[in-house]
Amino acid sequence: MNSRKELFITSFGLFSLFFGAGNLLLPPLLGYNAGENWFWVAIGFMITAVVIPIFGILAHARLQGTLYDFGKKVSPQFSLIYCILIYVIAVAIPSPRTAAATHEIAIHPTFGTSPLLTSTVYFILVLVFVLNRSKILGFIGKFLTPLIVIMLLLVIGIGLFSSEMLTTTSQIETPLVSGILEGYQTFDAIGAVVVGAVIIISINLRHIGSFEEKRALIAKSGWIAGIGLFIIYAGLISVGAYYGSEISINDTLPSDMQRANLLRKISLSSLGDFGNTVLSILISLACFTTAIGIIAGTADYFKGLLDDSQLVYIVTAVLASALGIVVGQLDFNSIIIVAVPVLLFIYPITIVLILLNVFPKRFSTPLVFRAVVIVTFIFSIPDVIGFISPSEGLGKITQYIPLAQFSLGWVLPALVACLVVGLINPKLKNQSH
Incomplete structure (x- = not known):
């Protein structure tokens, strides 16, 4: 070669x-x-x-x-x-x-x-x-x-x-x-x-x-x-x-x-x-x-x-x-x-999947994957709805989500989910694949 x-x-x-x-x-x-x-x-x-x-x-x-x-x-x-x-x-x-x-x-x-x-x-x-x-x-x-x-x-x-x-x-x-x-x-x-x-x-x-x-x-x-x-x-x-x-x-x-x-x-x-x-x-x-x-x-x-x-x-x-x-x-x-x-x-789901797949394997366990993807999915929903049909009610909800005004409301919740699940999971090493 x-x-x-x-x-x-x-x-x-x-x-x-x-x-x-x-x-x-x-x-x-x-x-x-x-x-x-x-x-x-x-x-x-x-x-x-x-x-x-x-x-x-x-x-x-x-x-x-x-x-x-x-x-x-x-x-x-x-x-x-x-x-x-x-x-x-x-x-x-x-x-x-x-x-x-x-x-x-x-x-x-x-x-x-x-x-x-x-x-x-x-x-x-x-x-x-x-x-x-x-x-x-x-x-x-x-x-x-x-x-x-x-x-x-x-x-x-x-x-x-x-x-x-x-x-x-x-x-x-x-x-x-x-x-x-x-x-x-x-x-x-x-x-x-x-x-x-x-x-x-x-x-x-x-x-x-x-x-x-x-x-x-x-x-x-x-x-x-x-x-x-x-x-x-x-x-x-x-x-x-x-x-x-x-x-x-x-x-x-x-x-x-x-x-x-x-x-x-x-x-x-x-x-x-x-x-x-x-x-x-x-x-x-x-x-x-x-x-x-x-x-x-x-x-x-x-x-x-x-x-x-x-x-x-x-x-x-x-x-x-x-x-x-x-x-x-x-x-x-x-x-x-x-x-x-x-x-x-x-895009947010794709980004977190990419990042989780380059993390060290001992940290990126199935439980971490599931938690981060679910949280990312949930917090991306207001961004999508807000673009398609913005409303006053949605605005009242998103004002409590950091970065939501920039259509990035998923970022901090995903990060928190990743850290919390990764750090408190007592079986972290045993779940590595």
Whole structure:
């Protein structure tokens, strides 16, 4: 095994599977609105869009199984339901969102085609790659990701050097919290548990080394991909902030159009007319690789669930691609609006499962898993209801829950549950698995 080559391919493939529509479109507008507070927004964004996803890959390195292994200590039934929910959400929201972003930024401005045509061609190509399963990681890692990274660094590097480096007054009251919640929208924590499984299967298909060698490879790749994401996100947020004094976007436009216009204007300012071409290629590649990872991961899971059937893999990939064609016709902002309540529900549970799976095994017992997940679920409910249908009665309840005003009411109760159950359980060591 050429260890350096494998590390290079796996790291770049992992980065590219993570980096999709939201990862490119969300940070610049976040920095633009944050202005002088862009650094604190960036720190918050990194927590949910970089740190938690890296932990997710580290958990995969330890488990080297499937997404099912993340929740099995809670109960087999819970883990099955959780897996199905995650994969259904993944193919229903972030995967089609990549097609919507590609259409709005890369295809429609140039060719003026309909969203249906874009999403149809897009997901047919995605399906072709997904059905050639064993070649995915190598192709993405060797060819697509280096191209994506070079283009991103061009936009960020030239953009920073060509701006006046002046920021505007922040439009965000709580920059750290806003960054954390905007990081939800990248789907990177969910991406970590989904594409991490894709990485493991791709590595196994190439028959790479022992369990420990694969663990080291996956963990190192996770750190390298995470550092790459950190650099790119910080760059995009800072570019958005520093161009805030030079570029104006129409505040009456929907958020998706604001994001697209800002990114396009930054590309034009930094790279001239060539910037539009670069941006179109960049968006298309970044979105495309993410959609491949999501659908391949979903097909892998259901294949394993149903007697390792290749037919199940093919049928799942076809159905997921068909769903992508249907939902991908919606505009980017509409998909984000639908995603928010779903994320407020599933993201906290995903985060605590990731963290518990990287804790020392002697501490992360089944009892701790159950207590933390149940408490997280209960305290996430007000956040979801508050977003869908805010009411005075709900406000009276949530005022007694720390951080609930920031849609983070689950954080402290989950932490308390983890500490209390972990510390007072007299059979803690005996329950380790």
